[in-house]
Amino acid sequence: MDVLYLTLSNPELHSTGIYADLLNALVERGHKLTIVYADGEAEKTFLTEEKGVRILTVKVGRQFGVSFFQKGKNLLLLEPKMKRAVKKYFRKEKFNLVLYATPPITFGKVVKYCKKQFGSLNYLMLKDIFPQNAVDIGLIKERSLIHKIFSKKEKELYRASTFIGCMSKANAEYIQKHHPEISKKKIEIFPNTMKVPPYIEKEALHIQTEKLGVPKGAVVFVFGGNMGKPQALEFLINGVRTMEGYKKAYFLFVGKGSEEGWVKENIKRRTNAAFIPFLPPREYQCLMEECHVGIISLDARFTIPNYPSRTLAYMSMAMPILATIDRTTDLWGLIEAEAGCGLCSVTGDLTSFEKNVRYLAENKDVRIQMGARGRQYLEENFHVSRSIAILESHFPKKRK
Structure with missing residues (x-):
């Protein structure tokens, strides 16, 4: 497969974690990987390569260490910047699979473009159900303007996804219940996984x-x-x-x-x-x-x-x-x-x-x-x- 991975986080392929392990495993299986990384600290957009993996770093607004309002604003501005970057650098290429996770929920237009341009299968790894999680803990008021905006973005992302991979059975049931317009055929279980290291018994160190x-x-x-x-x-x-x-x-x-x-x-x-x-x-x-x-x-x-x-x-x-x-x-x-x-x-x-x-x-x-x-x-x-x-x-x- 030719895989395009969209992310807000530094891929750090040399490290471990649910995303780094997945990406490295794809490469080990012989799949071709390209990463598009939205970097709030970058001074410019640039393309590099690391161990055969292309990494396009896109200059965007900061997502971490800023106020909740600023983060929301930057999330909304993120989408057109990511779309322009993908279009500029990769419009003549073909990707079988476009892979991305929540957060953020503002990749809808980007993955919709990818599907149209590349004929790709778009796979959402649903790790965060936003904006409802923010409503639950009082960060966003239900039916407020910001809630309506992000709810629209959420639905847009689900529509643009060929499959929605949920972490657990309860996740899948929640999506089916609260988004009945989504076909059950596109919802499946995609659990958090990792490259399990050999177990070394702990020494009694202090x-x-x-x-x-x-x-x-x-x-x-x-x-x-x-x-x-x-x-x-x-x-x-x-x-x-x-x-x-x-x-x-x-x-x-x-x-x-x-x-x-x-x-x-x-x-x-x-x-x-x-x-x-x-x-x-x-x-x-x-x-x-x-x-x-x-x-x-x-x-x-x-x-x-x-x-x-x-x-x-x-x-x-x-x-x-x-x-x-x-x-x-x-x-x-x-x-x-x-x-x-x-x-x-x-x-x-x-x-x-x-x-x-x-x-x-x-x-x-x-x-x-x-x-x-x-x-x-x-x-x-x-x-x-x-x-x-x-x-x-x-x-x-x-x-x-």
Whole structure:
């Protein structure tokens, strides 16, 4: 296949993650890959090549580190810039597959152009259901002008997509229920996957955690990744505060995002927790290897079924999961029933949160068993080869 991948994020093919792993796997399968990357920091639009992969960096407005209003404005301006860039650099070429994910939802006109110009199959990897997620947590008012604009963009993107790959069954059911105009034939399950690295059993090291002042013998619960409004960090910090007298558990918050300043400010007064800013991948990995339980947190107000990709990262490290989530997500079924790799409670329920923390902190054998089950489930269900097989199934004659 000749694949055109549209993205807001730096592809960073040398790194790991659900997107980098997928792109590298496509190349390893012998498919030709071209990436169009919308860069809010770029001074100009330019084309480069990295290990046989062409990367067109498009100068656009900033998407990160700006106000919500500015981000929305830049998202709307993003679409014509991306379309012009694709038209200028690739209009004489042919692509079998155009691949893209949400966010953003403002690629509708771009992928519509691609389908007309290249005769491509347009595949949407639905990772974010916007603008409803923003409505759920109060960032956008329902039926406001901005909501109507982005709802129109959402429908436009769905129409322009040949297939919509949903992360889970609940995701697919949500789209079918709220967008009945979409044919069921174009909706399928396309889960988050990764290139599963060989498992290396953890050594009992405490180099990083000792530097942070983690008490010896404490079980380390780690929240790693994006710190934004959807992660319900206020509840987590409140949970940390209520457990300050419980010495068997220690909490680490590692990452960056719109709420990192608030987290840092509220963590510094706690004796059972620490905040660590964004770390380079290798340092982050070393720190994670010294932690015992991974935390997943979602705002209780969500009516859309989220499926955080950090779940896979914890599974990969055979780390049990402590989830405080909404009632809509089907993470409940994954974590407690299908994989049996952790414990869940509803965000806002401090009693259940504390109960789950204590249980995991005081039962080492259970933690080890849950971690092992999560790792096995990952290997059997979320290997990147599954994503490649789904994409290639739409091109039976192109299969290698």
